Amino acid sequence: MTGRDDKQREALKRLADALVDDILNTSDGDILAEFRETHGDPDRHAVEMRDLFEKTVIAANKRRLAAAKAGVAASRRSRPTIAMPVDITEARRRLRAILQAPNAPRRFTLAARKESELSDADVLGMLDDLRELGLFLPDDEKSGGS
Amino acid sequence: MPTGSVATSRSRDEIADAIRTLSPAEWARLRKVAARYAFGRPIEAKDLLQEAMARATDGRTCPAHVDVVKFLAEAMRSIAHGEAEKVEHRLPLVSVAKTGDHQSEALNYPDQALNPEERMLHEEEAERIRHELLALFDDDPVAQVIVEGIMDGMEGEELREFTDLDETAYDSKRKLIRRRIDKKYPEGWKP
Numbered sequence: 001m002t003g004r005d006d007k008q009r010e011a012l013k014r015l016a017d018a019l020v021d022d023i024l025n026t027s028d029g030d031i032l033a034e035f036r037e038t039h040g041d042p043d044r045h046a047v048e049m050r051d052l053f054e055k056t057v058i059a060a061n062k063r064r065l066a067a068a069k070a071g072v073a074a075s076r077r078s079r080p081t082i083a084m085p086v087d088i089t090e091a092r093r094r095l096r097a098i099l100q101a102p103n104a105p106r107r108f109t110l111a112a113r114k115e116s117e118l119s120d121a122d123v124l125g126m127l128d129d130l131r132e133l134g135l136f137l138p139d140d141e142k143s144g145g146s
Numbered sequence: 147m148p149t150g151s152v153a154t155s156r157s158r159d160e161i162a163d164a165i166r167t168l169s170p171a172e173w174a175r176l177r178k179v180a181a182r183y184a185f186g187r188p189i190e191a192k193d194l195l196q197e198a199m200a201r202a203t204d205g206r207t208c209p210a211h212v213d214v215v216k217f218l219a220e221a222m223r224s225i226a227h228g229e230a231e232k233v234e235h236r237l238p239l240v241s242v243a244k245t246g247d248h249q250s251e252a253l254n255y256p257d258q259a260l261n262p263e264e265r266m267l268h269e270e271e272a273e274r275i276r277h278e279l280l281a282l283f284d285d286d287p288v289a290q291v292i293v294e295g296i297m298d299g300m301e302g303e304e305l306r307e308f309t310d311l312d313e314t315a316y317d318s319k320r321k322l323i324r325r326r327i328d329k330k331y332p333e334g335w336k337p
Contacts (some may be wrong), residue, residue: 006265008272011297012186013227015279018296019182020219022324028171034325035174038332045177046170052192053165056200063204 088120095123098130156208164214165199172215179219182327183226184334186275191333198222282326289323292316 023031035042118126156164168176180191180198189197198221202208208217276297283290288309295305306316 006269008269008276011276012272014299015293015297016182016185016226017223019324019327020179020223022320023175023178023182024216024219026175026321026324028169028175031175031178032171034328035178038329039174039177042170042174046168046173049168049173049177049195050166052196053162053199056196057162057203060200060204 086124088123091120091123091127095127095130154210156210158203158205161208161214161217162203165202165218168214175215176218178328180222181332181334183222185331186272187226187334189226194222194226197225201225279327282330283323286322289319289326292319293323 026034032042035045039045176195177191180195184191184194187194195218198218201221202214202218206221208214280290280293283293288311291309292305295308300308306313309316309319311319
């Protein structure tokens with residue numbers, strides 16, 4: 001935002017723009033001569049600036065890599081669970097096997113005393129809960145045991 | 147889209163290659179531009195140039211026909227004048243909060259929007275700089291008029307006519323003004 005409150009700042013901006021226009025339109029010879037006078041050796045300066053540029057590129061690449069990693073991690077976290085066709089008979093068998101194990105969690109055994117009365121959704125929900133608790137691993141599904 | 151069309155903007159790698167092959171004169175020119183745009187701002191000329199290079203290679207669009215020196219000069223102008231926040235200039239910068247990468251801090255300048263108190267302080271500072279600049283030309287009233295005219299928004303022909311100088315004398319005076327300011331403030335104005 002600009003306005004009367006920025007009058008002096010705007011004035012300096014206009015002067016900077018005019019001076020830069022002049023710098024851009026000055027010959028290479030004059031620029032080099034002036035640079036030697038105020039800053040020193042322009043060749044050495046060029047080497048320093050190229051070095052600074054390479055450092056800038058490396059920093060930018062690291063930043064992009066970090067952003068990409070963060071993006072992948074976020075994408076993994078938000079990835080929706082893909083619904084797979086489920087064999088509900090097999091799911092009920094697994095749930096029974098887990099709940100009948102001597103170390104089965106009590107709250108599950110109480111809730112599932114009558115597994116046959118649980119709906120299919122309840123069975124699948126309980127298997128999900130057990131999976132989250134680490135009591136039922138995806139590998140168990142392959143091996144078919146608890 | 148016409149067939150056989152050429153790329154209208156440079157890729158990130160093309161911009162980087164163009165920067166790598168800048169001549170000593172072009173680097174010197176950029177350093178001078180940086181000093182002018184850092185003038186009266188809380189940023190060092192070298193840091194401003196580095197910031198412009200970072201943005202140039204971080205997604206800013208550089209039309210193929212635009213000279214890289216001018217492109218970087220415009221990037222510095224944009225940063226220094228606080229126009230970087232405009233949508234058309236906005237770059238896909240990654241926020242520090244998002245990545246936790248502290249190197250990104252270099253790309254996250256404080257918000258350019260000033261509160262009324264800050265604005266007043268900046269305005270006072272700018273006024274001080276203006277007086278100091280004009281005082282550089284106390285011995286040259288014509289140059290002083292030109293500097294004041296530029297700051298007041300006068301341009302080109304209008305300014306030349308106002309000073310009653312012919313083109314050659316006017317160009318020469320502009321050169322004198324630029325060199326005197328460059329010499330006095332080679333790295334920009336510092337309080």
